[in-house]
Amino acid sequence: xxxEKYLSSLLKKNxxxxxxxxxxxxxxxxxxxEHKNKVLIRGAMGCVMGVGLGIALNTKxxxxxxxxxxxxxMKAGSIATINRYAPKSFEMIIIxxxxxxxxxxxxxxxxxx
Numbered sequence: 878x879x880x881e882k883y884l885s886s887l888l889k890k891n892x893x894x895x896x897x898x899x900x901x902x903x904x905x906x907x908x909x910x911e912h913k914n915k916v917l918i919r920g921a922m923g924c925v926m927g928v929g930l931g932i933a934l935n936t937k938x939x940x941x942x943x944x945x946x947x948x949x950x951m952k953a954g955s956i957a958t959i960n961r962y963a964p965k966s967f968e969m970i971i972i973x974x975x976x977x978x979x980x981x982x983x984x985x986x987x988x989x990x
Contacts, residue, residue: 880972881906884943887970888912894939897929899948903972907943914938923952926969930959933967942969946987 884906888896895914898907904917916932918925926949929942949971959967975988 881909883972885910887941887943891939891941894941895932895936897925897932897940897942899923899925899942899944901945901948903943903945923948923950923955926952926955926959929969930955930962930964930967933964934962937966939966939968940964942967944969944971946971946973946975947983947985950985950987 880902884903888907888910892912893914895916896907896912897916898904898918900919900922904919907915907917916928918928923944925942925944929940933940959969973987975985
């Protein structure tokens with residue numbers, strides 16, 4: 878419920894942005910919230926970063942990628958490509974619950990950062 882409230886607030890504050898949501902509970906919660914520019918990635922753990930980058934490189938709108946810590950860790954190498962192109966319209970939010978929630982709840986090492 879906390880995540881859904883946070884995402885609802887994020888979408889209200891960014892009405893014209895394109896929101897790109899990662900798999901699992903993030904896409905599930907985003908699908909419940911009305912917003913005209915949503916892209917929900919329901920598979921391919923971590924690939925939301927590349928999708929968001931591709932969109933950001935092809936639009937003038939703000940692009941906000943919302944990803945969980947586990948999905949981020951699965952594709953952390955994508956940060957090098959994001960930094961290479963560094964679109965000013967790109968923003969990423971990592972929701973840290975210290976687990977791979979969508980595939981069994983195994984702990985991540987994000988708590989050590």
